[in-house]
Amino acid sequence: DTGVSQDPRHKITKRGQNVTFRCDPISEHNRLYWYRQTLGQGPEFLTYFQNEAQLEKSRLLSDRFSAERPKGSFSTLEIQRTEQGDSAMYLCASSIQGRKGEQFFGPGTRLTVL
Amino acid sequence: AQSVAQPEDQVNVAEGNPLTVKCTYSVSGNPYLFWYVQYPNRGLQFLLKYITGDNLVKGSYGFEAEFNKSQTSFHLKKPSALVSDSALYFCAVRYYKLSFGAGTTVTVRA
Numbered sequence: 001d002t003g004v005s006q007d008p009r010h011k012i013t014k015r016g017q018n019v020t021f022r023c024d025p026i027s028e029h030n031r032l033y034w035y036r037q038t039l040g041q042g043p044e045f046l047t048y049f050q051n052e053a054q055l056e057k058s059r060l061l062s063d064r065f066s067a068e069r070p071k072g073s074f075s076t077l078e079i080q081r082t083e084q085g086d087s088a089m090y091l092c093a094s095s096i097q098g099r100k101g102e103q104f105f106g107p108g109t110r111l112t113v114l
Numbered sequence: 115a116q117s118v119a120q121p122e123d124q125v126n127v128a129e130g131n132p133l134t135v136k137c138t139y140s141v142s143g144n145p146y147l148f149w150y151v152q153y154p155n156r157g158l159q160f161l162l163k164y165i166t167g168d169n170l171v172k173g174s175y176g177f178e179a180e181f182n183k184s185q186t187s188f189h190l191k192k193p194s195a196l197v198s199d200s201a202l203y204f205c206a207v208r209y210y211k212l213s214f215g216a217g218t219t220v221t222v223r224a
Contacts, residue, residue, distance in 0.1 A: 004157075006157075031210075033211065033212075035212075040216075040217075041216060041217070042204050042206075042214030042215055042216050042217050043158070043204075043212070043214050044214075045211040045212065045213070048210065048211060055210075056210075056211070091157060091158070093158075093212075100146060100163075100165045102148060102160045102163055103160075103208075103212060104160065105150075105157040105158040105159070105160075106157050107156060107157040108156075108157050110155070
């Protein structure tokens with residue numbers, strides 16, 4: 001399978017715990033994006049990378065959130081001291097550089113904070 | 115700011131009937147518009163995009179969309195809906211990130 005993959009698919013954690021999600025983009029894609037989707041809403045942009053550089057972070061990304069893409073390949077999204085409001089689907093997407101290319105999405109990681 | 119709006123939360127049609135899902139956009143400059151579909155507990159699947167050129171764009175699974183600059187709309191259409199088209203549909207506009215509408219739930223009844 002050469003699509004975008006995410007791990008884990010589901011994560012249940014207790015409030016206050018740290019969690020980390022992984023995204024593996026399509027291999028030739030140099031851009032990688034993170035979105036968050038809550039029930040009944042469209043995905044909201046969190047951050048994106050071009051190669052290993054993080055070029056923008058949404059104000060939705062509080063200081064408890066950090067994302068990395070150390071070698072320009074896979075990316076991790078970490079949430080520290082999770083809160084119940086962090087419960088959502090976290091989607092990763094990748095694309096080639098440029099506005100015209102469509103973004104290909106992974107299956108998402110569903111986070112539930114108890 | 116780039117944004118899209120999907121005025122209908124839900125669309126219900128009978129199988130075999132035409133399906134239309136509405137989207138309007140607000141952008142500065144040329145719009146790059148996309149439609150995605152999401153099935154339950156799945157990620158988003160790309161359907162089609164408008165970048166430039168013909169106003170009628172054809173995409174996956176028999177879907178097409180019509181770009182209308184004067185009405186700032188990009189409605190998704192399918193001439194004959196299938197029960198398997200029942201899903202959540204998102205319109206989006208892209209600068210570098212995608213800005214999504216709130217989504218329209220499509221239910222196709224047999």
